[in-house]
Amino acid sequence: MISIENLSKYFKTDKQDITAVDDLSLTINEGDIFGVIGYSGAGKSTFVRLLNRLEEPSEGKIVIDDREITTLNSKQLRVARQDIGMIFQHFNLLWSRTVKDNIAFPLEIAGVPKKDRETRVEELIGLVGLTGRENAYPSQLSGGQKQRVGIARALANQPKVLLCDEATSALDPETTNAILDLLVDINKKFGLTIILITHEMHVIRKICKQVAVMEKGKVVEQGDVLELFSRPEKPVTKKFVEQVMGNQQEEDSMAQLLQRSEEGNIIRLHFVGETTNQALISQLAKRFDVDINILQGKITQTQGGAYGTLYVQINGEEEEIQKAVSFVLEQTSVEVEVIRDDG
Numbered sequence: 289m290i291s292i293e294n295l296s297k298y299f300k301t302d303k304q305d306i307t308a309v310d311d312l313s314l315t316i317n318e319g320d321i322f323g324v325i326g327y328s329g330a331g332k333s334t335f336v337r338l339l340n341r342l343e344e345p346s347e348g349k350i351v352i353d354d355r356e357i358t359t360l361n362s363k364q365l366r367v368a369r370q371d372i373g374m375i376f377q378h379f380n381l382l383w384s385r386t387v388k389d390n391i392a393f394p395l396e397i398a399g400v401p402k403k404d405r406e407t408r409v410e411e412l413i414g415l416v417g418l419t420g421r422e423n424a425y426p427s428q429l430s431g432g433q434k435q436r437v438g439i440a441r442a443l444a445n446q447p448k449v450l451l452c453d454e455a456t457s458a459l460d461p462e463t464t465n466a467i468l469d470l471l472v473d474i475n476k477k478f479g480l481t482i483i484l485i486t487h488e489m490h491v492i493r494k495i496c497k498q499v500a501v502m503e504k505g506k507v508v509e510q511g512d513v514l515e516l517f518s519r520p521e522k523p524v525t526k527k528f529v530e531q532v533m534g535n536q537q538e539e540d541s542m543a544q545l546l547q548r549s550e551e552g553n554i555i556r557l558h559f560v561g562e563t564t565n566q567a568l569i570s571q572l573a574k575r576f577d578v579d580i581n582i583l584q585g586k587i588t589q590t591q592g593g594a595y596g597t598l599y600v601q602i603n604g605e606e607e608e609i610q611k612a613v614s615f616v617l618e619q620t621s622v623e624v625e626v627i628r629d630d631g
């Protein structure tokens with residue numbers, strides 16, 4: 289769907305030359321929610337703005353849906369941009385226009401007749417959950433509602449791609465979650481390809497399947513979100529994973545853990561993309577004659593399923609424990625490691 293080859297952007301200022309995006313190549317599949325994560329100054333905003341040429345590339349090639357964006361003249365670019373919606377951290381709404389007139393704006397520019405515009409605006413208002421607020425002005429809306437207007441406006445011309453530039457960074461955690469849920473919903477409903485840039489790993493965790501980590505204008509690591517959680521290689525990626533999973537070293541060491549619970553079997557359950565969604569611990573306790581005590585752990589949900597580790601103490605007859613462990617191995621994708629076998 290999107291192919292980016294050797295993309296670079298240089299800025300010249302009085303004091304210095306800056307390479308904001310440095311020879312970046314990426315492929316993004318149709319219907320993906322693709323995350324780009326990096327710290328401030330990594331070049332994320334510049335990168336995403338190059339995709340619709342809000343920023344002119346210095347070098348490189350961008351192809352979106354078989355159309356080479358980088359060679360279009362300004363008239364062709366205006367048409368191509370109707371297929372590329374964008375939402376922003378600070379919403380970029382027109383303050384003198386109501387919700388409905390903000391959403392109608394791109395339709396006016398595209399020359400959609402008034403009657404069709406009204407029908408489409410109504411549809412969009414329902415889609416983003418703003419029914420009843422049609423005639424409000426942006427100043428009368430909460431941050432979450434403003435971003436809903438931004439999303440509706442971005443979707444007005446039925447784009448194939450949606451670019452999200454730190455779209456939830458100005459929102460509180462609860463509103464962030466609601467907006468991310470809306471993006472997932474739209475992605476599923478319309479098969480829209482979403483590229484989302486952020487400095488927050490929990491945003492990536494919650495909605496992306498694929499992620500690229502940016503540092504100093506380059507993609508330093510890239511892949512499936514679950515894989516990156518499991519095997520982060522670069523220090524910057526490890527730090528982002530810690531944002532969600534915490535710092536392993538800060539948790540009790542295995543020696544302390546074993547010391548604290550002096551007897552009993554201890555097993556480690558490692559979840560990588562477990563999607564069966566069963567209440568694993570209570571299932572074990574119900575199906576087998578065992579007692580389970582959770583010692584330590586952290587599990588988080590990703591688009592690819594649950595990720596994380598639980599250390600549990602499991603007590604009972606040896607045979608029952610064996611059956612419980614076999615159940616986990618055979619019926620789920622959770623990995624089991626026996627840390628201490630007391631049998």
Ligand SMILES: Nc1ncnc2c1ncn2[C@@H]1O[C@H](COP(=O)(O)OP(=O)(O)OP(=O)(O)O)[C@@H](O)[C@H]1O
Pocket residue numbers: 299300301306307308326327328329330331332333334335
């Ligand atoms: N118009 C510009 N003129 C000069 N330098 C720029 C311009 N836009 C961006 N830069 C520089 O390019 C680099 C990358 O900036 P960019 O905004 O893309 O990073 P970012 O990862 O999005 O960070 P942030 O989240 O803080 O915006 C920075 O060093 C920035 O100062």
